[in-house]
Amino acid sequence: MPPETGRDELEDLLAEAKVRSKKRRARLWIGGVAVGVVLVGAFWLGRGGEAPLRFETQEARRGDLEVTITATGKVQGVNTVEVGAEVSGRIVEVLVDHNSEVKAGQLLARIDPEQFEAAKEEASARLLVAEATARQAEASLREAEANLERAEAQREEGLIARQEYDAIRAAAERARAQMASARAQLRLERANLASAASRLDRTEIRSPIDGMILSRLVEPGQTVTAGFQTPVLFKVTADLRHMRVHAKVDESDVGKVREGQRARFTVDAWPQRSFEARVEAVRNEPVEDQTVVSYETILSVENEEGLLRPGMTATVTIVVDERKDVLLVPNAALRFRPQVPGSGPRFFFPGLGQRRAPPAQARAMPRGPSVWVEGPEGPRPISVRPLATDGEWTQVEGEGIEPGTALIVNVAEPPR
Numbered sequence: 001m002p003p004e005t006g007r008d009e010l011e012d013l014l015a016e017a018k019v020r021s022k023k024r025r026a027r028l029w030i031g032g033v034a035v036g037v038v039l040v041g042a043f044w045l046g047r048g049g050e051a052p053l054r055f056e057t058q059e060a061r062r063g064d065l066e067v068t069i070t071a072t073g074k075v076q077g078v079n080t081v082e083v084g085a086e087v088s089g090r091i092v093e094v095l096v097d098h099n100s101e102v103k104a105g106q107l108l109a110r111i112d113p114e115q116f117e118a119a120k121e122e123a124s125a126r127l128l129v130a131e132a133t134a135r136q137a138e139a140s141l142r143e144a145e146a147n148l149e150r151a152e153a154q155r156e157e158g159l160i161a162r163q164e165y166d167a168i169r170a171a172a173e174r175a176r177a178q179m180a181s182a183r184a185q186l187r188l189e190r191a192n193l194a195s196a197a198s199r200l201d202r203t204e205i206r207s208p209i210d211g212m213i214l215s216r217l218v219e220p221g222q223t224v225t226a227g228f229q230t231p232v233l234f235k236v237t238a239d240l241r242h243m244r245v246h247a248k249v250d251e252s253d254v255g256k257v258r259e260g261q262r263a264r265f266t267v268d269a270w271p272q273r274s275f276e277a278r279v280e281a282v283r284n285e286p287v288e289d290q291t292v293v294s295y296e297t298i299l300s301v302e303n304e305e306g307l308l309r310p311g312m313t314a315t316v317t318i319v320v321d322e323r324k325d326v327l328l329v330p331n332a333a334l335r336f337r338p339q340v341p342g343s344g345p346r347f348f349f350p351g352l353g354q355r356r357a358p359p360a361q362a363r364a365m366p367r368g369p370s371v372w373v374e375g376p377e378g379p380r381p382i383s384v385r386p387l388a389t390d391g392e393w394t395q396v397e398g399e400g401i402e403p404g405t406a407l408i409v410n411v412a413e414p415p416r
Contacts, residue, residue: 053411053412054411054412055374055379055408055409055410055411056408056410056411056412057374057406057407057408057409058330058333058406058407058409059404059405059407060327060328060329060333060401060402060403060404060407061327061328061403061404062325062326062327062328062403063325063326063328063393064322064323064324064325064326065321065322065323065326065388065390065395066319066321066322066390067319067320067321067322067323067388067389067390068317068318068319068320068390069250069253069256069257069317069318069320070315070316070317070318071247071248071249071250071253071294071316071318072247072248072313072314072315072316073245073247073248073265073297073299073314074245074246074311074312074313074314075243075244075245075267075301075309075311075312075313075314076237076243076244076245076246076310077211077214077237077238077240077243077244077310078237078238078242078243078244079209079211079238080214080235080236080237080238080310081209081211081235081236081237082232082234082235083108083205083207083208083232083234083235083236084226084230084231084232084233085111085202085205085224085226085230085231085233086202086230087116087202087203087226088223088224088226088227089112089115089116089203089224090111090112090221090222090223090224091109091110091111091112091218091220091221091222091224092111092112092220092221093109093110093220094109094216094218094219094220095108095109095110096108096109096234097213097216098213098214098215098216099212099213100213101211101212101213102207102210102211102212102213102236103207103210104207104208104209105206105207106206106207107204107205107206108205108206108207108213108233108234109218109234110203110204110205111202111203111205111224112203113200116196116199116200116203117200119196119199119200120193120196120197120199120200122196123189123193123195123196123197124193124196126192126193127186127189127190127192127193129189130182130185130186130188130189130190131186133182133185133186134179134182134183134186136182137175137178137182137183138179138182140175140178140179141172141175141176141178141179143175144171144172144174144175144176145172145175147168147171148168148169148171148172151165151168151169152165205233205234207236209236209238210238210239211236211237211238211239211240212236212239212240213234213236214235214236214237214310215234215235216233216234217232217233217234217235218233218234237310240303240306240308240309240310241302241303241304241306242300242301242302242303243300243301243302243303243308243310244298244299244300244301245265245277245298245299245301245314245316246296246297246298247265247296247297247298247299247316247318248287248294248295248296248297249282249294249295249296249297249318250293250294251286251293251294251295253320254282254295254297256320256321257279257282257297257318257320258279258282258320259279259280259281259282260278260279261278261279261318261319261320262276262277262278262279262318262319263276263277263278263279263316263317263318263319264276264277264316264317264319265277265301265314265315265316265317266314266315267308267312267313267315268312268313269307270307273307275301275307275308276301276302277299277300277301277316278299278300278301279297279298279299279318280298280299280300281297281298282297282298283295283296283297283298297318299316299318321388323388323395326387326395327395327396327397327401327403328393328394328396329371329384329393329394329396329401329407330392330393330394330409331389331391331392331393331394332409332410333372333407333408333409334369334370334384334394336371336372336407336408336409338372338378338379366381366383369383369384369385369386369396370382370383371384371396371398371401371407371408372407372408373405373407373408379408382398382399382400382401383398384396384397384398384401385397385398
């Protein structure tokens, strides 16, 4: 290659590098100017262009407060009895059905009485034999005692031999023993007859209480066997106009529950209806379910309309405390706290939501519970003493707060 050609190519490369360097410096200068403009604008916006904070408020008020706890439970009859068979046999008759109203002593079903009647007749016959034996023993005893009396008189006069006297005396003793045995056998046979009569009576299954048949678990022709476990034939519940709710109260709440407290509950069958109840008893036996401990609480409820049925699931609310005409503040006001940013300047960039540090009043956070109100220099705290809460409103005591005081509950977004 000629030397002239090599120099021309080198000069072209140097010229092209100079052009690229000029373009790079121009882009850097333009970028620096843009960043400076943004920083200056942000500085001036931060000094005087920040949108003012707006707050959501809610007024304090006077009113009544109910402190409640919740639990779940089951609706049940006041007294539910399982009626079973105490003797074995075949069911020959069933006289009631589901939902039948019954009275105490009313016949519900009958077990075939044939073998029990025969057993009673047999026991009655044995009793007659025992009575006859007892009468014979009684007659023998009277005869033996009379012979002994004559023998004793003859012995005093020396008219009877010693051997004959001893025989008469022994006969009297045997007669007394036979009489005692006959009386014991008579008592035994009377007991056997009473037992046979009782077993015969138990072939008739009768209701132990006034109420309603909840379930019938037997059909005519079915054979029941009364062994170690009594077979259940019927479930009878007491008058359903008076019912109970068996609720499980958590161990953290049970200390607040007392007998006589008001309660209310709902059931899925009547979701828009609230039923009034009253705490009847709190049982001491713990109920543990997967490490969760609760205590059974009994609520009494009137069911005159017959809307409630045994087994319904109840969502229970128990009123554990009531306050009348007290000063109330919303719980959101007690939870509100102004944000206190860290050290250093804070700027507001539209769309990013950062604001400058609030005034000194907002940074002076009070100790203990407080609510906040709007002041001329920003949010101002008022210390209060909470007394009771229902989860939405809290009864408080404190100076500088009265019904109608607007309390800050949240920060509203500034207008865009």
